[in-house]
Amino acid sequence: MARKNDNKTLAENRKARHDYFVEEAMEAGIALVGTEVKSIRAGKVNLKDSYAEVRNGEVFIRNMHISPYEQGNIFNVEPLRERKLLLHKEEIKRLLGLVQQAGLTLVPLSLYLKSGRVKVNLGVCKGKKNYDKRDTMLEKAHKRDIERQMKERMKY
Template sequence: MSIATNRKARHEYHILEKYEAGIALKGSEVKSIRAGNVSIKESYVRFFNKELFIVGMHIAEYENRGYDDVQSIRNRKLLLHRKELSKLKSKIDEKGVTMVPLSLYLKKNLIKMEFGIAKGKKLWDKRKDKQDKDVKRKIDRKMKEYKNK
């Protein structure tokens, strides 16, 4: 079950590879995410001291929280195995490659994040993708009309 998606990421980047990671969260943050009060639109994934963090993810304050004073925007650690981290680090060292979050979802009552290794699209790439999508939509529409006759 998807909680939040970053639809703009697929428009702005070519996704080369996808990975899944857990997130280190506080208690009230988990409840707020389960309620759907999270945004990953402006966020990105970065390495700090051989650890992976998501930067700029906004989690709204849970209305029934106790004494916890958790900031809504802070760096949150992504949980991966050390081998995966070293493999990611070597791939990210290439020029023009970055990591972007794609979706946030529940898996066996744990909150997981899917992020991808991505390369930025040029303006003409974006136009071509939109044109291809429009052509596919027209073809599907014609096929549906043909089947209904």
Template sequence: MTPSKQPERRLIASNKKARHEYTVLRTYEAGIVLVGTEVKSLREGRASLVDAFAHERDGEIMLYGLHIAEYTYGTWTNHAPRRTRKLLLHRSEIKRILETVREGGLTMVPLSMYFDNGYAKVELAVARGKRTYDKRQTMAERDANREIARELGRHLKGHPRRP
């Protein structure tokens, strides 16, 4: 019996700041329309999601601000690093996302970009912006959980509790 083939998923870039700045309500996986030199540059891992966001244009969802560095060995056919790129989603998903976003106070933020079986994908989140006190509360919870895990580890290893 042959072992089942696991889907190959290779991370290109992630937007760590997005999880700090936004409360993620729902995530979607979307394909992305790219040109040849963009794919080659992504295979080298040269992308940044820091300033990227998604927005609706003509009934389709477009990704703005995604930086894919020019391909080093490219010629005059190289791509523009920050061009607007179309996201590939089913019509029903687009409709559902846009209805949710139009409720107010919500936005579309890319969380990560990866290759899935050779296809470039973007993990798109419908999110609500966090207020400053929400960010402080999240950081406090994370610190408390880290301290609990540390104490539990000490206890399991038989080390005495620190004063």
């Protein structure tokens, strides 16, 4: 039986797009245990305050909360444990170089399924100031108003 190659988004970090400018995004695998995968597929994951860090030539994701699986009994693990991201050595070196620049950090943007495997969309991000956040909200409001006016004009 052939697997579909479509991506199904399981969780999204909306706060990351609000708090950071996303300079670049890349796909990474994530090392999970079976009950964590079942819990993620059930939608019981929170990326809100999570971030990634490079340590000893490896990338780890921290503060990603995966709720314990209800039928998991002894196989459940700690919800906030560190999880290793699976990347090539060259990618890790490049990320390390980017993170060492001032103000850049690694933030998970979304979790999704690809060919039956859980993947992380990892963003290299730069923090926004408060005035940047206000500008973004104004742009969004203007875009929404323009769309609304265009929709009204299309009725006639």
